[in-house]
Amino acid sequence: MTSEFTTPHRIAGLRRTTTEDYLTRMASLQAYITEHLDEDLSPEVLAKVAMMSKHHFHRVFRGMFGESVAEHLRRLRLERAAIEVRRSERTLLRIALDAGYGSHEAFTRAFKSHFDLTPSQLRETLPPNYDRRLAAEHRPTLPQAPLDVQLRHRPATPVIMLRHWGPYLEIGPAFNRLLDWALERGADPESIELLGAYHDDPEITAPEKLRSDACVVHPGDWVGDGELVASELPGGTFAVVVHRGPYETLFKTYLRLIGQWLPNSGYEASAEPLLERYLNHPAHTPPEDLLTEVWARLQPASAHL
Template identity: 40%
Template sequence: MNATRQRYEAKILRVQLLIQHHLDEDLSLEHLAAAADYSPCHFHRIFRGIVGESADDYVRRLRMERAAQSLRYRRRSVLDIALDAGYGSHEAFTRAFVRTFGVTPSDYQSLEHPPASIKETLMSTVNYTAAHVRLETQPSRRLAYIRVVGKYDFENLNPAFGRILQFAAENNLMTDCTACVGVYHDDPDVTAPEKQRADVGVTVDDQFQPTGEIQVQTIPSGKCAVLRHQGHYDTLHEAYRWFFSVWLPDSGHEPGDFPAYEIYVNDASQLPPDQWLTDICVPLAE
């Protein structure tokens, strides 16, 4: 990637992170353009050119996808979720939701996710029970990461993991305490594959500063449900579906505000795929 394009993409990523962390606030075109240090007219074209959708559409989509996840996993009223999504009334939210998902929020909330037939299949084919889930207080982790947009699969994510691990090795960031981590912001059953956001990285100390495509974020400490998965990373999706469709609704817990993340327990380059270990961490509401 040439330096000019890298600079453009870094500015747009800065705006995407601003949107991600402030979805409940004013995200006008002028505000976002100022964050990127572009005039509004140029920002509009640059954002669309790099992201593939306008900034307004991007904000609306993230709010609507968050609303869908709230309807699915949290015990909240449709009106409260509508207000969080930036709509002033139940009716306006319902119209927008139907345009996006093809059903009303109330109907979506009452649907089984996944349907009972799939849930039964998961319970019979995924070898997990409630006993496999650990409730733990996870420490805060500072993460140097690369943002990847695209389908959550090994083929798409592995090159970024390779780059961040090579960078860490070349810059003497690897220690006995370093963990390889992936943060997954979207639900693959809601967000289109080409728009799914992942942050793949390694833990670093407070001295590390972002550089180039490598950004920094902090995974907050807090109570998590942790499920250890064994097998190829491309089989993780079924583990997630069991976690969210079978365990979570029966657990008495609700997911927290931070997205699910994965800690890669062993070195995949040194082991066959059937021995790869991954801890899926789902932050829980306190």
């Protein structure tokens, strides 16, 4: 595994040292965007976070991510809003306002331009908490036993994270690199805690633009290093369920948690990323015995908001 940051696009023609510096800045910038997406992320603010002039920042950002800063933020907010349309019963106006649109009409126009259907059509076609992977041609055979869901409180968790861009099942090399980095700094291999944070819905976001973070829980005295960024996973009340089996079948547990348990729980999943906590290592464990906790942060159901 090389130290090159996996992004949809690359900057060409820069010396390695300059490239690494830019990648480090953009890794920190992406962590900042994730934590502050609800705020006014002006180009001036983001350029300052990236420690660049505004003019230079725009060119570097487009070169690395293949879209302008405004296009990037608009897409992230629309795709998060689409997840809200699918998963919750909140009114479309409330979702529109939270996404930064001043009216239902403006939100609908932007939504249709991006997804080629309106929010109402998405909600009518895919009712709340329904996942289109449950369509008959892709319907998995789900166990009939009740899902064993625990409600747990977890405080905000400091982590060192490495961003992965692309299909979620390809995040393995990022975890390997992060684990090697942590072990080099004296982490106990028996007690190290690895988490995955998965930000986007693969049914909404293009595969190459999916965002996920390989995370190791921060022991208290580590700092970021290049593309490995010090950050914090939000705390709160979580629905937690243990998945047993290969990572390729994790989606079945996601479907049962989000599509079956959640609608009857009195809760909704928050807009934050779903988390996975890995209880054993795939290099030493047969695929059928892999244990993965799926964590979904909860908020009270808001059907009338």
